Amino acid sequence: MKLNQLIFRNLRKNLKNYYLYVFALIFSAALYFSFVTLQYDPSMDQVTGSIKGAAAIRTASILLVAIVTIFLLYANTIFIKRRSKEIGLFQLIGMTKNKIFRILSTENFILYFGSLLFGILIGFAVSKLIIMILFKITGINAIATLHFSKTAFIQTLIVFAVIYLFIMLMNYLFIKRQTILSLFRLVSTTEGKLKKMSIFEIIIGIVGILLVIFGYYLSSKLFEGDFTSIMSLFITMISILASVIIGTYLFYKSSVRFILNIIRKKKNGYLNINDVLSLSSIMFRMKSNALLLTIITTISALAIGLLSLSYISYYSAEKTAENQVPSNFSITNSKDVETFKTALDRNNIKYTEKRIDIIKANTNITNIIDVNINNLTTSLDKFPLAVVSEKAVNNLNLSSNETLFTGYNDLLQSFMTLKDSGQIKLMSKNKVINLTYLGLDKKFIIPSHFTSGLPTVLVDEKVFETLKKDLDQSIQKDSTVYYGINISNESSLEKANDIFIEKHLNEHGANASRLDVINNQKKTMGLIMFIVGFLGLTFLITSGCILYFKQMDESVDEKPNYTILRKLGFSHRDLLRGIRFKQIFNFGIPLVIGLIHSYFAVQSGWFIFGTEVWTPMIIVMVLYAILYSIFGILSILYYKKVIKDAL
């Protein structure tokens, strides 16, 4: 048999065995190419708009390269290990190492670049779809066109060629380092010898769990104001990261074994088939997989966390805009209102109008506030807040010595928490009015232009009038009135918005259209969400593949065990049940821990990003879990085949 024939045969055989590797290659090439195509697409200018957007995409593409490189290198280590026997055999029949390396390289070259080209083709085909998705979530009305970018093509080729060189280098080192003997022995020596748990290991196991819990505890305290300066906040964040990551590592290194060991001890040697296939096998391997699992868990947590947060801000876009602009259009001077109203009337658009007078007054709220930041710029006994008459809220009737606060930004609230009740002082220029504080209402009634996110003070009409007569001019805004225009019919909102822009009303200082605010928010958050989603998906699939490869590897190692068990009379189905159990652990442990990590991460700071936490977070988590479990199911199918072949 000639060398070429050998290469060709190997290739055919490998294609069948390594279909997932080929799939992974095609997938990453497609993903990368479509992403780079996006980067060079002329219609993207609208989306990225600013330099920031372009920079974000570029950073993402670099991250993408990093993920893909690590993934392909890892996949390669598994596959070259699998072929160690073959390499040993070639050596045995007298081939030089260089020649073997040449065979492997040629074989790899065809496989690699074949998949790469195929991947680029697919990437090209789906790039239109991806751009359409991007336009959809950023709310941009543009036509997505299929556009083949030469620059993108060349960039993809270069990046993957470099990765190929890395792989070759790895293979070269691998072959160089091996002797014939070690090549034959490789498979059986990869896993460390099994030893009994030492006391030290038990302690490490407990420490791991404690570290993770400690990290969670810190994260829940992060924004509750126990850490008062930026520096200590930063240090706390670093300690959370460190303790959770190290804790996770120790957890895999020892805690899992430790917990399983307790269960196993309880069984007193009497294990059933499920235990044999899951418990003991996981214990056997967990230690050597600790690093890999830690990386997968940490990055999963990161991906889920970032996805949740960006989705939270996207999802809350409308709510946030509502808090900033309480009505469809907010106008702060009477001239503009008249212009807008006439224009609306002319176009037969029905609307309701609301007028609220707003004055700024200094307050003393030291009694009702828990301050968490020491170096506050304004003092709390002379704290300027927006004051509004009770008339602004329907059915509200306060007595002259009462006050109600309303509409307080979540983020600010976490730093400056208001108590449930207390006494405050309201100061006009010359007088001080004592008021009883009744509590805080959630509703935002005036635009954030007046409040800057701080609560609005609602007072009795008479108090309001007194204040108004005795204004402290130095703290007043340029306008003391807010006109809220609400369009009665939802369908004419867009037309009204066009009029608003046409009349250049949006250019006057504090005027705002809620629709514009929403769209702007969606545009920025949409792009971020898209990029994070893209990276998250890449990570999900690569980590899923890595776990799957790992399981493929394990199943081959464990095949002799299945043979024994089947000879002993365990049926195909008995074994499969055990395997299912094992896979729930193998895939479930990193997933569950990743989910819990990200849950705590999201809980600690979600309010910075939006107003809604549960729905978007749960949607992200469920989607992630479903996509992730596909790999678990695939691995079970693979095991099924192995078990069937075992006898």
Place this chain on the structure above:
Amino acid sequence: MNILEAQKIHKSYGNKFNKQEVLSGIDMSIVKGEFVSIMGASGSGKTTLLNVLSSIDKINSGTIMIEGKNITDMKEKQLAEFRKYHLGFIFQEYNLLDTLTVKENILLPLSITKTTPREANQKFEVIAKELGIYEIKDKYPNEISGGQKQRTSAARSFIHEPSIIFADEPTGALDSKSATDLLNKLSELNKKRDATIVMVTHDPVAASFCNRVIFIKDGQIYSQLYKGDESRQNFFKDIMKTQSVLGGVHSEA
């Protein structure tokens, strides 16, 4: 009482163009409590015979009855079920699970029966002490010697009191002391527990521990030797004689 009865078993490998007949019509029966060994040269079909008798491999024609049940027309699932309860195995390469301790390996066959943990523990103690491996019960297979591994394997095959135990070259990978040790234990267990053991071996010393030796040549039974009241030394000589006739190249041919 015959515990195993095989009639006219044929087994061949390969496709219809390139057929290799390995067993060509073997009849044999084994009585309860017997310790039988099957001998033959390499390629004579002794391992194949053991595999088909123990239901691991299928035959092409013939019948095999174990405890009155015909195993030749059982489905895969029934066979697995049958193996679980009625058969025990000892293999040359031990076939212990590396991930389990000695005790866990031995108790494995009991986990599918309705034995209570207490009962299982008692059974384990008895058999482990008989085979002298009780002290190493919490060790993993990679921490013990070959002889200990094979005794662990033997304990696993005895623990659920199967109708018949199949051993494939159990001493093949052992040094002579461990081998003698194991064979002594096996024949002790055979007498004490009235256990039926069928063993494939090419080692005449191992075969001399049995009550009966069946010689196989070219897929057929060539002859049988009964130990009767002979001493082991004499039986060994008889075996050697038969083997030399069996394996020798006939000068007149």
